Amino acid sequence: MPDLGVNIDHVATIRQARKTYEPDPVAAAVLAELAGADVITVHLREDRRHIQDRDVRVLRETVTVKLNLELSVAPEIVGIATQVKPQQATVVPERREEVTTEGGLDVVGNLDAVRRTVDALHAAGVFVSLFLDPDPRQIEAGHKLGCAAIELHTGQYALTTGQARERELSQLIAAGKQIRELGMTLHAGHGLNYQNVGPVARIQDMRELNIGHSIVARAVLVGFERAVREMKELMR
């Protein structure tokens, strides 16, 4: 069974709606851990629309499982990551106007910036994962940069149904095989929910799923611990 990374960004989204102190993503991280989360994931966006710098620093001191920091290649954010030194950093693309991450990182098209970021994180002793589409060229490029893990972007899989979804799943399975054969660790995430998580959790050698929006949405209605436990049950 893969590890569950609970992304708590959208607890901070609710807090930032009023620019107040509640709900605190640090409290959500504690509850997620109590319910069995294996990883706590946060995305420090350049526009700080949800997670703030202080959240990352406090989480680094308080989270007892793995802290996975998602970040773009922006030098300011990379600098914060190399100071905070989370156990894992996942490099993701970012566009200011987007509602959410729209696809995988273009390593091939931004080789110098991605290499600079990966090298800086490695020099700080951080385990690096790249958030990529299931595209063989991108995966090969990520491998050449010396990254130990790839998180496959499941956003397209999550957006489709029927035969189109089966095609997306086949691409994720083929990409998973390539990642395994290159000796890297396989992660996946984005848009996964209580209905669509099963087939992705069953991909051979899947080690970590990062899931945020659907867990936080359920938590608002049934509580954080129950929302995390129910997701873990479905991944089993």
Ligand SMILES: CC(=O)[C@@H](O)[C@H](O)COP(=O)(O)O
């Ligand atoms: C890269 C990724 O998938 C996460 O950052 C997640 O989507 C967080 O939510 P937002 O995209 O809304 O920041």
Ligand SMILES: NCC(=O)COP(=O)(O)O
């Ligand atoms: N990397 C994906 C992630 O952390 C969570 O994405 P989502 O479940 O909020 O779409």
